[in-house]
Amino acid sequence: MQIWSTQKCRHLAIFMIIYRLYNPTDSGAVDMTSKNIDITLASNELVFLNFYAEWCRFSSLLAPIFNEAADKVKAAFPEQGKVVLGRVDCDRETSIASRFHITKYPTLKVIRNGQVSKREYRGQRSAEAFLDFVRKQLEDPIKEFKSLKDLENLDSKKRIIIGYFDRRDQPEYDTFRKVATNLKEDCQFHVGFGDAAQAMHPPAVEGSSDRRGNPVLNITLGHPIIVFRPDVELSHENDDTYTGSLQNFDELKIWAQEKCIPLVREITFENAEELTEEGLPLLILFHKKDDVESIKDYKAIIEAQLLDEKQNVNFLTADGHRFAHPLHHLGKSEDDLPLIAIDSFRHMYMFPKFEDMYVPGKLKQFLQDLYSGKLHREFHYGPDPQANEVNTDTDSRGKGTSPPESTFRKLGPSKNRYTLLHKDEL
Numbered sequence: 001m002q003i004w005s006t007q008k009c010r011h012l013a014i015f016m017i018i019y020r021l022y023n024p025t026d027s028g029a030v031d032m033t034s035k036n037i038d039i040t041l042a043s044n045e046l047v048f049l050n051f052y053a054e055w056c057r058f059s060s061l062l063a064p065i066f067n068e069a070a071d072k073v074k075a076a077f078p079e080q081g082k083v084v085l086g087r088v089d090c091d092r093e094t095s096i097a098s099r100f101h102i103t104k105y106p107t108l109k110v111i112r113n114g115q116v117s118k119r120e121y122r123g124q125r126s127a128e129a130f131l132d133f134v135r136k137q138l139e140d141p142i143k144e145f146k147s148l149k150d151l152e153n154l155d156s157k158k159r160i161i162i163g164y165f166d167r168r169d170q171p172e173y174d175t176f177r178k179v180a181t182n183l184k185e186d187c188q189f190h191v192g193f194g195d196a197a198q199a200m201h202p203p204a205v206e207g208s209s210d211r212r213g214n215p216v217l218n219i220t221l222g223h224p225i226i227v228f229r230p231d232v233e234l235s236h237e238n239d240d241t242y243t244g245s246l247q248n249f250d251e252l253k254i255w256a257q258e259k260c261i262p263l264v265r266e267i268t269f270e271n272a273e274e275l276t277e278e279g280l281p282l283l284i285l286f287h288k289k290d291d292v293e294s295i296k297d298y299k300a301i302i303e304a305q306l307l308d309e310k311q312n313v314n315f316l317t318a319d320g321h322r323f324a325h326p327l328h329h330l331g332k333s334e335d336d337l338p339l340i341a342i343d344s345f346r347h348m349y350m351f352p353k354f355e356d357m358y359v360p361g362k363l364k365q366f367l368q369d370l371y372s373g374k375l376h377r378e379f380h381y382g383p384d385p386q387a388n389e390v391n392t393d394t395d396s397r398g399k400g401t402s403p404p405e406s407t408f409r410k411l412g413p414s415k416n417r418y419t420l421l422h423k424d425e426l
Contacts, residue, residue: 069130
């Protein structure tokens with residue numbers, strides 16, 4: 001009996017030590033080390049990390065604010081496994097700093113369900129702002145609909161993933177919700193339960209066909225369905241149904257990520273810093289606000305002809321009214337839209353004729369001319385003498401001229417990155 005009691009006490013002590021390590025009750029942000037970071041990331045829905053260095057003055061200024069925010073977050077969300085605010089001393093924990101590619105201090109990163117968000121926190125650095133940010137991160141990313149009719153009014157300019165489930169307590173729904181949490185900034189997520197889901201499961205027997213002669217998928221009640229609905233007003237894409245495992249988080253996330261994050265993205269002043277920080281040249285379609293046909297065609301051509309270039313360049317669309325300044329640098333106005341240009345973060349180069357986009361190989365050659373340096377040479381010294389085709393827009397690009405400087409480089413990470421002002425751009 002005594003041996004049993006001793007073993008029981010030992011096990012209880014070990015449990016309490018582990019519990020305190022990974023569920024600390026001390027005030028302030030949790031110190032993250034190589035011993036506790038993995039289990040912390042794996043066991044919490046949201047982890048908000050402050051990567052700092054003791055010698056960094058801005059890290060020292062942020063430390064008490066972040067600790068205050070950690071206490072406010074603990075008070076607002078006391079349940080275990082919900083959220084943790086942690087801090088990483090990058091001089092002590094060099095392996096963690098390398099793992100998260102930290103090069104500047106302080107850097108604030110968000111990890112949802114063990115997955116690192118590509119977007120760093122760049123908002124105001126105050127305890128209340130941090131608390132508001134956490135609240136928004138923990139909001140349910142999925143909107144519920146009661147009938148299929150509710151789906152008729154969804155925004156046709158948004159990329160949407162819809163889930164049909166028999167019950168909310170299905171394990172497949174838990175996986176769906178985790179994926180939605182990770183991708184809620186890229187897609188809209190909607191879900192229907194019970195009767196709304198059953199409407200997607202018409203009675204069918206194996207080998208049956210619909211009125212057009214297409215085979216009907218025989219899905220039993222209780223089997224969830226996940227469907228992707230593209231931004232049909234802005235693309236030529238079609239609906240797609242997920243056919244993988246609904247209990248495999250990684251598999252569903254990869255599928256959803258490919259659907260939610262298109263090859264061609266829209267650049268705005270809100271996401272420009274994030275896009276420019278990727279360091280890839282920008283191939284941009286400048287368009288009039290309501291010109292959806294040019295956007296659709298541009299996306300289709302990029303998908304069909306330039307898919308193999310996605311590691312080398314960011315394909316973007318831009319509202320020419322909002323980005324009138326880059327157009328001005330190119331010597332153009334909204335009246336000249338649509339037009340296509342490359343911003344190399346050094347100079348801007350304009351695609352000679354928008355209509356040539358429809359000529360197979362023309363856009364690809366435009367990119368190749370950027371990589372080879374030909375665009376830069378021609379802007380400075382005119383067309384290469386050996387060129388078979390004469391550029392029809394070279395009058396202002398003769399010898400001694402210079403292409404416009406990059407304007408999107410100025411939208412990159414702010415020089416005031418580490419300030420603690422109320423109007424902080426972070």
